[in-house]
Amino acid sequence: xxxxxxxxxxxxxxxxxxxxxxxxxxxxxxxxxxxxxxxxxxxxxxxxxxxxxxxxxxxxxxxxxxxxxxxxxxxxxxxxxxxxxxxxxxxxxxxxxxxxxxxxxxxxxxxxxxxxxxxxxxxxxxxxxxxxxxxxxxxxxxxxxxxxxxx
Numbered sequence: 001x002x003x004x005x006x007x008x009x010x011x012x013x014x015x016x017x018x019x020x021x022x023x024x025x026x027x028x029x030x031x032x033x034x035x036x037x038x039x040x041x042x043x044x045x046x047x048x049x050x051x052x053x054x055x056x057x058x059x060x061x062x063x064x065x066x067x068x069x070x071x072x073x074x075x076x077x078x079x080x081x082x083x084x085x086x087x088x089x090x091x092x093x094x095x096x097x098x099x100x101x102x103x104x105x106x107x108x109x110x111x112x113x114x115x116x117x118x119x120x121x122x123x124x125x126x127x128x129x130x131x132x133x134x135x136x137x138x139x140x141x142x143x144x145x146x147x148x149x150x151x
Contacts (some may be wrong), residue, residue, distance in 0.1 A: 001041040001106075001147075002082045004030040007054045007140035011075045013124040014131045021122035026072030027054070028134050031110060032082025033103040034096050036148040042106060044146050046113040049074075054140055063140075067119065074114055077124035077132055078107045100127060 005027055012022035029049060050068050057064035067074065080103065084092030098106065104126045115121045124130045 001034065001037045001045050001145070002032040003045055003049065003144045004079075004082065005049060005052065005054070005142045005144060006030075006134055007137045008075075009135040009137045011132065011134045013075065013077055013122075014133075015125050015128045020125055021075055021077075023073035023075045023120065023122050025070070025137070026119075027067050027074050028132070028136075029074060029076045030079040030082065030132075031076060031107060032079055033098040033106045034083055034147075035098045035102065037098060037106055038148055039106075039109065041146045041148060042110050042113060045144060046110065048144055048146075049114065050117050050119075052142070052144075054142070068117060071119070073120040073122070075122045075124075075132075076107075076111050076114065077130065078103070078126045 008026060008028045010024050011028040012019050051066050053063045053066050055065040055070050056062060080094060080097040083097040084094055086092045107126055111121060111123055
């Protein structure tokens with residue numbers, strides 16, 4: 001599982017020109033699911049996204065607070081292209097991305113896990129062409145990755 005975490009002042013997602021999800025201060029999460037992901041990866045990623053200290057305690061301070069501690073919001077957008085392999089040729093291969101039925105089930109579970117925090121969680125539309133507007137704060141962008149344990 002890969003998640004691009006962006007600290008934002010605001011973010012929104014549009015489908016067919018209509019806003020379907022919008023947040024203020026918080027985190028924009030672009031989520032990629034691979035074919036080996038399980039609930040173990042979802043649980044780890046949920047905790048990491050909620051507890052990662054990416055927000056300053058004061059003006060220009062260190063990263064001392066998590067999205068939970070500031071009462072921030074989350075916009076979660078599925079993005080299979082995070083598993084694009086560009087090592088060969090000029091067109092990315094998406095062989096490692098989970099098949100849509102598996103990816104959608106895990107994505108929905110991830111969203112449910114995040115909502116259990118009590119924070120406001122908005123989403124994109126799985127499988128749709130989306131336009132995402134991100135007002136990155138900092139900018140702060142972190143790539144999180146968790147692979148299934150082998151064996």
